Amino acid sequence: MTELVTFGETMLRLSPPEGDRLATTRTLEARAGGAESNVAVAGARLGADTAWLSKLPDSPLGERIVHELRGHGVDTRVAWGDPETTRLGTYYLEPGGEPRGTDVIYDRADAAITTVATEELATETVADATYCYTSGITPALSEEAAETTRELLAHAQANDTTTVFDPNYRAKLWDTETARAAYEELFPDVDVLVVAQRDAAAVLGRDGAGSTAGTPAERVARGLIADFDFETVVVTRGDEGALAVHEGDVYDQPVYEAETLDPIGTGDAFVGGFLARRLDGGGVDEALSWGAATAALKRTVAGDLAVVSPDEVAAVVDEASGGIDR
Amino acid sequence: MTELVTFGETMLRLSPPEGDRLATTRTLEARAGGAESNVAVAGARLGADTAWLSKLPDSPLGERIVHELRGHGVDTRVAWGDPETTRLGTYYLEPGGEPRGTDVIYDRADAAITTVATEELATETVADATYCYTSGITPALSEEAAETTRELLAHAQANDTTTVFDPNYRAKLWDTETARAAYEELFPDVDVLVVAQRDAAAVLGRDGAGSTAGTPAERVARGLIADFDFETVVVTRGDEGALAVHEGDVYDQPVYEAETLDPIGTGDAFVGGFLARRLDGGGVDEALSWGAATAALKRTVAGDLAVVSPDEVAAVVDEASGGIDR
Amino acid sequence: MTELVTFGETMLRLSPPEGDRLATTRTLEARAGGAESNVAVAGARLGADTAWLSKLPDSPLGERIVHELRGHGVDTRVAWGDPETTRLGTYYLEPGGEPRGTDVIYDRADAAITTVATEELATETVADATYCYTSGITPALSEEAAETTRELLAHAQANDTTTVFDPNYRAKLWDTETARAAYEELFPDVDVLVVAQRDAAAVLGRDGAGSTAGTPAERVARGLIADFDFETVVVTRGDEGALAVHEGDVYDQPVYEAETLDPIGTGDAFVGGFLARRLDGGGVDEALSWGAATAALKRTVAGDLAVVSPDEVAAVVDEASGGIDR
Amino acid sequence: MTELVTFGETMLRLSPPEGDRLATTRTLEARAGGAESNVAVAGARLGADTAWLSKLPDSPLGERIVHELRGHGVDTRVAWGDPETTRLGTYYLEPGGEPRGTDVIYDRADAAITTVATEELATETVADATYCYTSGITPALSEEAAETTRELLAHAQANDTTTVFDPNYRAKLWDTETARAAYEELFPDVDVLVVAQRDAAAVLGRDGAGSTAGTPAERVARGLIADFDFETVVVTRGDEGALAVHEGDVYDQPVYEAETLDPIGTGDAFVGGFLARRLDGGGVDEALSWGAATAALKRTVAGDLAVVSPDEVAAVVDEASGGIDR
Amino acid sequence: MTELVTFGETMLRLSPPEGDRLATTRTLEARAGGAESNVAVAGARLGADTAWLSKLPDSPLGERIVHELRGHGVDTRVAWGDPETTRLGTYYLEPGGEPRGTDVIYDRADAAITTVATEELATETVADATYCYTSGITPALSEEAAETTRELLAHAQANDTTTVFDPNYRAKLWDTETARAAYEELFPDVDVLVVAQRDAAAVLGRDGAGSTAGTPAERVARGLIADFDFETVVVTRGDEGALAVHEGDVYDQPVYEAETLDPIGTGDAFVGGFLARRLDGGGVDEALSWGAATAALKRTVAGDLAVVSPDEVAAVVDEASGGIDR
């Protein structure tokens, strides 16, 4: 039985070798990347029975995505689009280095998933699952994708599947006002909200100011719970770690230090680690530490995916990692 | 002053390493590819003063294309599209090997060039040039691209620039009927037609049957001249070489044998070699042999582009090539 | 439900880049390779619901194998061995080129699978499956592996699962006499025998001589059926194609020509293609052509695995493949 | 019309992959490198109409250099040397890492440029240009190169082209005394001097001691202006940034922090950024910040060349760079 | 004549590219690695006449090891094992990055060296040499290897060859009690002991506590000399440098800072540098600084081997290294 099901777009990520630039490169590394499949891979690798729902073109390129995700143990449940009329979303990633930022060029318009309809999807996995996760990227892709997102979350709710949502605001996809409206339309069907503090401030207009109780992050979390009746809110704060409010209690989790080889997918690794631990019976505090450890490990691995093992995550949590094991 | 100007789309060509498949590959080689820029590069490398007109997104990806073409000496005259709303066309190329065919997956819908307008282009280079080349791929891309193709050819004609056209039929872009209508609308403004015998048969409905004079290819050429008043018609016949009818005379050119590493762009190399020799004062016969030699050399080089030199082409024509030169 | 289940060892195949030699190379390409997983991958890719049973060390290396096979859609059912006491079998492959042969260096002694016991395996998949395949390599690995092979085949027979066996003689593993005895001990539990003509002659002592009816291959097949009551015998003859005798009828299948990039796994691809077509309702003649086509396509792909699609196999069978599809 | 023209040698730079050593490596990355073409590429990429004058062997190796520079938009004006008697200068670069220094092995003796004569060069570009740049490396290469340098600078002066010179002392080419004499012979024809503080001290004997007004760098600059009547002197001080004295005013520019992937070409990037901004109408202060930003970005890119864009430089100057842009 | 002879196992080290993981990688870099050959290579590169004794399978894989070591000037004196019955030890190395440790997976059971006998080895080189080095890894491999180690050290002692031993404890090979017993059985035949402080504490039960004279490391060294009559004891302390006690005097050596690309083999580089300097007439203090400098340089180079030169080591010792030398 599926424990975790995620729904969203996965793209082919194309990036030049270190030190090369997109404007001149002759080779590109190809990898699968997308918030919801990133969460699925982290979850599956950490032991959760995980399915991923999406739509892809019925071509070697769509198969390429499935091949990579399936290798990590994800049960890929894909609606196949007509390869003549739909395409695979791609994104070009050019890693930076101070003072040059990391550049992301999306080429995802008209991807197969923009035509997705609820009827095409394996909704029975949603009904059966313990957790159903999607991010705020999906409703930004098209009206059809937004509608399907709404229907899936409602379907999950109707079947007592706990829904998890991360707004994951992308300025290249929509403006903050449109995004906020879309998020808030979904919130009634969301149980667990994971939100970056900067998104809470910039998009949801919640910076935790105006009160003196607790940290700003705690005030943001409590405010969201007050307004939308979430079961749990996790606020991620980059280098400052994460904070959760769950059933009235506050949990604080610092980050684990990491030598960052590739930062893309860190937040998704956090969610995957968090949910895997919850599924394994862990409390919110344990789940936060698993999320933070998975995120730290992810940063040492190339690509969007958290190619990690439960033993490695446990070692970080137990502060037993590092050194040369021989 | 420009001798040769070409107009058309150039894509980023993405191909896996030898023996790998698109469905599983982790690396892709990136190269510029497009019929008209292929012709431009061959022409420029063989000594012609060459410009290429196109439209690209104003992004590192568009710059990537310009960077590669410019390196070969092509004067790139690009209209830059808004990177938020236009994209770079790409195509995935998976080289085959008997009995597996070479697979091409186009991902070119909504490329920047589909929005091209004549006013954006450096039409003064067309007016000044000796030859203006485009292929039948361009009008297949969008109504705007088709309209611009018509206007450019008419502009060339009005300025005594010799126009060259290769239908280059692509079944993945349109059906044969639509293509034929589009080609025939352009033919009144075309002086030199280069056409694959299989396109003449399958698209133009001319298989050279119904007469006994000359070879089928010759009959195709003479029929086209009779109907559309071309100055020159070159019929390419794959392994059987090319045949031209020019001012009533027939010229026959066998292929030069080649160890084929990459067949893509062979036909474009032929056109580039043919035109470069014509510009250099060569007769149709000489130009055919330069076209054939450039095409044969192209097959030994990876990528769409004919990365060759005049000395190499001359050596093939003079049958002086081969061996180890030390 | 599983249609095809295979059981056997999968190794890490390590091979130097083209033109390099094992004695000097600095890089090795790593791929999964093993007769039974090769069959499983071909079967799964061609649409069969396929499981693979094996034993691997519980380490990143064992996981590496599972990761690759799972990517192709194989349901991997692995018994995990203690990483302290079991290891992953590896083999070094140095591709040759006339007059230099292809060199295979096995480093598979004491691999985890040599300790496999029937109780560790997902025998329920065998009982449920339509076909159960293993090769003569497995019983050569250790007494435990031989015993488990016997028990699995008997278990399959007892549950009306059709058993398929290919002796796949390996001179580096055992001598012909020992091998023959082991094969013949298994034959009573085998329904479908696929055997290379050279193995029939060299190991089973059957060269088809001594009679004048039919070809030697046919006589070999009929003789084996007479002696061991196989349902079907397929004799593979390298470049001369395959021949099957099934319910008294003879089917002859020539090879499809192929540009060989990597010959390893050709025979396994044949079996995978054959069984996939049988499962899909094809007759023995159709299955033979699917086997031959899968084998030919395999030769164009690097690695042991037949990374092919049903459409590609169908195109070869229909002689509709080749050329550039654009 | 050309805004910036540079003159000097460009070599093929050959470097092993990270972690490999020249003494054992089996692959070398090949790139174009040379102070004056580095400046030209930075200038061209930042929008200046830029030409580069040099001499190369008329061979695929010489063409290789032109191909790379032209790709960045530089107008390459090359005198072609006889490939039988001239060669392409090369240099081997082995990147270090504390405590191992970066090793440079020059193999540039008898390069084509050592035979360069003024008559071979496109001197009309010098006469037309706004700025003409060369470095103190060029006169170190041969007597002919020194003579041509003198003549070009004089020609520039005679045509009101502003001349820019960077001594760029190379201990592997000549001793400090010879270098100083050569520099000082050129100084009367130099308008803008860019000089590393360590070269000013070690070669020109100017350490800014013996006075108390301003910083040592300022004293060096003022002293050079007093003695040689330069219009502008820029003193670069490594990690401590640059200082300019121009028309009596002092401008101070700190460095922008950078994660250094490849330090080679940093100084040339500075000059290219400085001149591009001056050409674009910027004051000395703005030009210094553009120089510093271009230099910092260069350090994040592999190779000698500053593969950067005006937007990127502006973002660094505006302190708006960094992060992940999605 | 041989100055330094070492004896021990060398494995094929297989490691994925940076950022890839063993569990998913498709390429492995292959290098020779083993404590004793690491010491031999460092010694040979720094000018010592060096031989290395070992046993390898008589196959391209065994030859692969010899090829690499010989390239560095080591005189390889190998007993060749039957390739049918012996194998090459391998180890998989996955470099980490905080918080992920470096993972080492040994696959060395039943390597050829486990069958080594003294009679197979070139013992005359031991008798002639100035120094004979082996590590505590060798006796851990098999009873035969342990016996041969004992015999070789005794043979060296009998011939006035100074013996050098580093326990180099490997938890994956044996437990601390067994190791300690084996080490102490060898100590009577050891002249120079190099021991990591952590091994002294964890395995030899000596943490330098219980006294107040000198540092703990000094007390460890003096205690070992008191108990086993070593001529010299060098205690290495990771980032805190090394300490030697020799003829009653104490020598302290800090580490040289290094940007670490690959830490494997650092300790062996230290021993190689130390012995090379001793052989060149250096005192213990000089030898320690050469050891530390060789170790620091090693960290900047990929692989187990210290690919360094005497000039580079001298420059580090003289603090004259760093920067760009041009």
Place this chain on the structure above:
Amino acid sequence: MTELVTFGETMLRLSPPEGDRLATTRTLEARAGGAESNVAVAGARLGADTAWLSKLPDSPLGERIVHELRGHGVDTRVAWGDPETTRLGTYYLEPGGEPRGTDVIYDRADAAITTVATEELATETVADATYCYTSGITPALSEEAAETTRELLAHAQANDTTTVFDPNYRAKLWDTETARAAYEELFPDVDVLVVAQRDAAAVLGRDGAGSTAGTPAERVARGLIADFDFETVVVTRGDEGALAVHEGDVYDQPVYEAETLDPIGTGDAFVGGFLARRLDGGGVDEALSWGAATAALKRTVAGDLAVVSPDEVAAVVDEASGGIDR
């Protein structure tokens, strides 16, 4: 004791990846290449005790050459030139493919070996050796190299070392007349001449015409023996195999067919195989077949060097090679 000593230049061979061109490539494969070291490596690998004499710059580049040759078991006896004033010869190799020839660009002027003097060389190895080999390339490099060649051959003769010489005419180094005079000056000190039939014709003016006895190759051989009193003459005829005349007898050897991956060094492999077999006691007929087999195997390996084993050569000679050995 040395059995075979060779003397000559070894260069760094730089070649682009397959399908890339020197005019555009960004990576170069680096390998050691030179006729005399090619012979040395083939000889050493086939069991001969082999030394190689040369002169190289005392730099990492010179060391690079030694490293590679030493790995194959060659005893490198190098005179080290001042790195400030001598350089490493290089050559750029661009593999072709019909109709494009293989291009070689030498960059060997002023290489260290051009300054070589007999006194710098380990002449004692020449005096002790059974065979001393050099090619006609060496005297073409400089007057000093020519003088040293003469002295070495005379020294060999004086010490009863059999001298072997292959003119190996290089049109890029000198004209045929100068070459012939130089060869003929050396011939009195040559015992065994190996000469390509095309060099005999084009340079030595011997095409075997003017007589009817035997084949032209035999007449060439007999004529050379008559004129210069060679002990043995071997005439190589490309695809037509080799012919030897030795003590009046004629031996004819066809080529072994080969799939050619890299033809460079084929002739040197032939000489190495021939001499290794002679040293091993083989007659001229056996030696010819070993030469031919070594040459055929060489063609399947990338680089100049014959990376082969005695077993492989024997298998080709015994026509027992090919297939997959498993």
